[in-house]
Amino acid sequence: MSHTTSKVILFSYTNYPGLITNLERQGVKMSQEDLLRHGSFTFDLEGVSRAASHQIVRHRIASFSQQSQRYVKITRSYGYLKPTGIPEDLKVPVEIHGHKLEVNFEDVMDLTRQAEEGFVAKGIKAEDSRYLRPNAATTNIVMSMSPRQLIHFFNLRCAPDAQWEIRDLAWSMYATVSLVAPTVFGPLPVADESEYVRKRVLLVKDLVEKQLGAFEKTLPGELFHLDLQLYFDLGHPVESFVRRY
Numbered sequence: 001m002s003h004t005t006s007k008v009i010l011f012s013y014t015n016y017p018g019l020i021t022n023l024e025r026q027g028v029k030m031s032q033e034d035l036l037r038h039g040s041f042t043f044d045l046e047g048v049s050r051a052a053s054h055q056i057v058r059h060r061i062a063s064f065s066q067q068s069q070r071y072v073k074i075t076r077s078y079g080y081l082k083p084t085g086i087p088e089d090l091k092v093p094v095e096i097h098g099h100k101l102e103v104n105f106e107d108v109m110d111l112t113r114q115a116e117e118g119f120v121a122k123g124i125k126a127e128d129s130r131y132l133r134p135n136a137a138t139t140n141i142v143m144s145m146s147p148r149q150l151i152h153f154f155n156l157r158c159a160p161d162a163q164w165e166i167r168d169l170a171w172s173m174y175a176t177v178s179l180v181a182p183t184v185f186g187p188l189p190v191a192d193e194s195e196y197v198r199k200r201v202l203l204v205k206d207l208v209e210k211q212l213g214a215f216e217k218t219l220p221g222e223l224f225h226l227d228l229q230l231y232f233d234l235g236h237p238v239e240s241f242v243r244r245y
């Protein structure tokens with residue numbers, strides 16, 4: 001089964017108004033720059049390709065927990081993400097044991113999955129059989145970062161030269177943090193250099209202004225769906241959610 005939708009869920013974040021009030025009660029006044037060093041944002045990123053998760057974990061100043069491939073039971077229904085740039089009907093010739101075949105992207109995904117299951121069925125450990133899994137296979141990853149590190153991440157990964165999948169995730173993450181901490185996450189520094197980023201920052205600002213009222217009415221503990229796709233031309237579908245305190 002092809003897995004074409006990724007999910008970005010911001011499910012834990014520092015309550016900045018509360019933090020600032022408490023600090024001020026103790027007589028501590030912080031500059032904007034100081035505030036960026038404090039606090040934490042935790043995301044659950046679901047349905048992310050292994051190609052993108054490799055890029056995400058290159059960001060060393062963060063904490064990660066990634067779904068284990070060793071223990072997750074393989075079934076014919078595990079997902080993969082197909083780049084939209086690869087046409088549905090594109091077939092390439094392959095040859096195996098003298099037999100010539102024409103295969104498309106889905107065929108290759110299906111073959112590798114069948115081979116992985118077959119190895120497991122023949123008694124090969126799941127942790128070894130998974131070596132057959134392609135970069136398109138999806139995974140889930142939990143990531144926590146401070147605002148300062150997130151801004152660094154956004155500067156690199158919201159930029160037009162970042163790859164479409166991680167860029168879609170980065171913009172979705174930026175939209176969620178802009179909703180819950182608009183005073184902490186202003187326009188991105190990289191917007192000074194890029195018209196593309198500047199335009200999108202304005203779109204996020206507009207989105208946040210329009211959806212703030214509905215977010216504030218969301219009951220504590222519930223997930224609010226931030227509908228970014230209405231505003232953005234994303235490279236693939238990403239659903240964004242924020243847990244309301």
Ligand SMILES: Cc1cc2nc3c(=O)[nH]c(=O)nc-3n(C[C@H](O)[C@H](O)[C@H](O)COP(=O)(O)OP(=O)(O)OC[C@H]3O[C@@H](n4cnc5c(N)ncnc54)[C@H](O)[C@@H]3O)c2cc1C
Pocket residue numbers: 058059060061062152156157161162163
């Ligand atoms: C468009 C794009 C293309 C890329 N292409 C490639 C590629 O072809 N090949 C490839 O290997 N990578 C590639 N990368 C990944 C890139 O090299 C970085 O690994 C990744 O962006 C993480 O950035 P970072 O090191 O600044 O972030 P983090 O690891 O989160 O670190 C943040 C900052 O903390 C400081 N820091 C962190 N750890 C240390 C340390 N140990 N010592 C000193 N300072 C430290 C640095 O100032 C660093 O900038 C690419 C990234 C982008 C955005």
